[in-house]
Amino acid sequence: MxxxxxxxxxxxxxxxxxxxxxxxxxxxxxxxxxxxxxxxxxxxxxxxxxxxxxxxxxxxxxxxxxxxxxxxxxxxxxxxxxxxxxxxxxAYLPPALGEDEVRSMIRDAISAGAKDVGGVMKAVMPATKGRFDGKELNRLVREALAG
CATH class of the missing domain: 1.10.1510.10 (Uncharacterised protein YqeY/AIM41, N-terminal domain)
Incomplete structure (x- = not known):
């Protein structure tokens, strides 16, 4: 069924x-x-x-x-x-993603060629939508690009 x-x-x-x-x-x-x-x-x-x-x-x-x-x-x-x-x-949404999982996605997006905040966000957002806070995602992307 x-x-x-x-x-x-x-x-x-x-x-x-x-x-x-x-x-x-x-x-x-x-x-x-x-x-x-x-x-x-x-x-x-x-x-x-x-x-x-x-x-x-x-x-x-x-x-x-x-x-x-x-x-x-x-x-x-x-x-x-x-x-x-x-x-x-x-409770009706899939389980939230952990910060480590999101950092890994961000690293993957950067290594795949995304060079700015917009590019990384565009690559990562579909996988995190509804499972990780957008403001927090933006902060992590900025940290990763700065570091």
Missing amino acids: PEPSLIEQLRADLTTARKDRDKLRTTTLSTFLSEVKNKEIDLGHGLADEDVRGLLTTAIKRRREAAEQMRAGSRVELAEKEEQEGALLQ
């Missing part, structure tokens, strides 16, 4: 969360699935798993930024809720 698509998995988990009366999970998944549906309507077709992962990455980043703002405004309980939602969505 083929493995279910990411959207099917999210819908099944939403159903389970509703049955379990898990309010946080139900709210988070239904909100995210509505974002997916809106994107499908905008594009006029269904989304592949890769597209859904891109939306997940964006949703997680948005929640992380919101949590930082909440903490800055001394709204700790709201910040924790945003962080919990982000962690819940993170």
